[in-house]
Amino acid sequence: AGCFDGGYGWGAVAVDFNHDDWTDIAETNGDASTGGQYGNEQSYLWMNNGNNTFSETAIASGFVQFGKGRALLHIDYDNDGDQDMILLANNEPIFLFRNDLAAGPDTHWRRVYPKTSINAIGGALAPNGYGAKVFATANGISYMRSIDGGTSFLGTNELSAHFGLGNATVVSQLKVSWPNGTGTILTNVPANQTITIT
Secondary structure, eight states, X not given: OOOOOOTTOSEEEEEOSSOSSSXXXXXXXXXXXXXXXXXXXXXXXXXXXXXXXXXXXXXXXXXXXXXXXXXXXXXXXXXXXXXXEEEEETTSOOEEEOOOOOOOTTOEEEEEEEOXXXXXXXOBOOGGXXXXXXXXXXXXXXXXXXXXXXXXXXXXXXXXEEEEXXXXXXXXXXXXXXXXXXXXXXXXXXXXXXXXXX
């Protein structure tokens, strides 16, 4: 697929950075020492070509970090719809990589925060939507995102389900499957919004 060698691999994220409805991959690397096979290795960004292959574009995209990366997180820190990245490194400053994806007819998106508390039938759910699965269907294509905390050695992504939708302006069905076996379904949800579902 073109992304077989990720080096040391401390942290990775899989998210649609350019909203073309294909999941991209970013990863941070770096050995604890300054030498060796993985010393001063770059972080990588593989953009999905939509045909089961990826192209590595980190340097060309401005995702430039060499050294001792430890955690890589995706977050929409400026709430503009696209996912940015935060990279944490060993004894180095925090790196923020801002994604300024231009709005256009082929860059629609949807972001969902599942919110959990004591539910109506009395069973307690984990906070912040942990364990929920979010399904979105748009233009006849279905996507699934899990809310969990296990992507990096020293950090976790924002606890949202983010979907790049390409040219789809409406999510025909949005479903949250809660860990207790119940579900919440919304239909005909407009794109380009962040919503919270309880």
